[in-house]
Amino acid sequence: MAKLWGGRYAVKTSAVFERYSNSLASDTRLTPYDLKACTAHVQMLSEVGVINEEDARKLLHTLNEMSVQVENDELTPSGNHEDVHSWVEAELASRVGPIASSIRIGRSRNDLVVTDFRLWMKDELLYQQEAVKRFQQILLTLAERNLEVVMPGYTHLQRAQPVSLAHHLLAYFWMLERDRQRLIQCYRTTDVCPLGAGALAGSTWPIRPERTAELLGFASAFENSLDVVSDRDFAVEFLAAAALCMVHCSRLAEEIILWSTTEFGFMRLSDAWSTGSSLMPQKKNPDPAELVRGRTGSVIGHLMALLTVIKGLPLAYNRDLQDDKPTVFAAADTLGSSLEVLAGAMESAQFQNEKMAAAASDPGLLATDLADLLVRSGVPFAESHELVGRHCEGDTDERVKPLLEQLTTASAVEGRTHRGAAGFKAVAAQLDRARNTLLV
Ligand code: ARG
Secondary structure (H helix, E strand, O other): OOOOOOOOOOOOOOHHHHHHHOOHHHHHHHHHHHHHHHHHHHHHHHHOOOOOHHHHHHHHHHHHHHHHHHHOOOOOOOOOOOOHHHHHHHHHHHHHHHHHHHHHOOOOHHHHHHHHHHHHHHHHHHHHHHHHHHHHHHHHHHHHHOOOOEEEEEEOOEEEEEEEHHHHHHHHHHHHHHHHHHHHHHHHHHOEEOOOOOOOOOOOOOOOHHHHHHHOOOOEEOOOHHHHHHOOHHHHHHHHHHHHHHHHHHHHHHHHHHHOOOOOOOEEOOHHHOEOOOOOOOOOEOHHHHHHHHHHHHHHHHHHHHHHHHOOOOOOOOHHHHHHHHHHHHHHHHHHHHHHHHHHHHHHOEEOHHHHHHHHOOHHHHHHHHHHHHHHOOOOHHHHHHHHHHHHOOOOOOOOHHHHHHOOHHHHHHOOOOOOOOOHHHHHHHHHHHHHHHHO
16 A cells, blocks of 8 residues: 655565554544544645645535544444555545645644544543543432431441441542543643644744644644644653542442452342352352442553653654554553443442441440540540450450440531531531532
């Protein structure tokens, strides 16, 4: 297949190397964005008089025709082309002839590829923000329903103090809120147009990068051509946000797995979201949660992979950067599907309120409150701590005995009323704030 270069090359590229370097398969998802970028570039070139009106009309008409066909799944890159940019030009040339190559004037694949990538990323970020938000909405609904359900809160996976189930669920809501904010911030980083930076130094043609940026809906054009052709900060930021969001999902997945055990028995996954064993008929396994927990590893890996690709690169573009896209695409696919799966599993799960209440009625969970009561009755905190510790071992001091009736699990939860605490009233206020957060 004809290449976009080759004038000085005496022999053909090795077939082995050609296979090794080909990026068409992964670039394919950039096709609509490449067509958009080409369209904006041609439009700008015609506005500044680099391409004559007639050629521009022909090119724009045909690029639009191709875009519509791509959108309708009637056209998709195929054949032995080095990358999506080569395919677009070849396809264009098959329709309009040699003027197709004028799309290459005043730009290079180095600025084009990262323009395509940023355009794709912007759409993807909006999709991922919505996916996170949908999950937050589900957690909010579950929290609303379970405000007055009491369960043990844990530290070191040992029962610690009683909390409202809603409080536990909202903890994940806030983790996801921070994830959503990171994705929103990443959109800002991504919203810069590289087109016109050329291979590295810009162009001697009278191009107007601000105009191309405007036509493509970017917030601004690049500041420095050397920087922008090799800058992948937006991709790293996305991978970091995705990795952290997956880590949060994985923590929740771990709790789903624990809570679904006979030992805990706090939760039952719906049949629609669990799997049986081919051998053991009694089994109902929390596979969706396990897969999310497992796949978190690959997203963390993608972040490390891209950071490592970039760390030794001199300015400006280097071919190493081609491998930015598979990492980001894979991480985005994993994040999007994991959010959907975990949200679906949670939404349809049943909480076993009695089991939670029974576990929360463990008198040990009231130990802190008992010590606090002793302090209120005038015993210094260290001594109170000591006395309650001994009480837990069966040695109850006379000063402790009269206080025992004053304490219940309900009073321990209800007593925690300040902002952000685990008590019912405080959690109700927290729920209001969570609801408002999603409105903006
Ligand atoms: N496939 C390449 C990439 O994704 C496109 C840019 C190629 N540029 C070059 N100078 N070989 O990075």
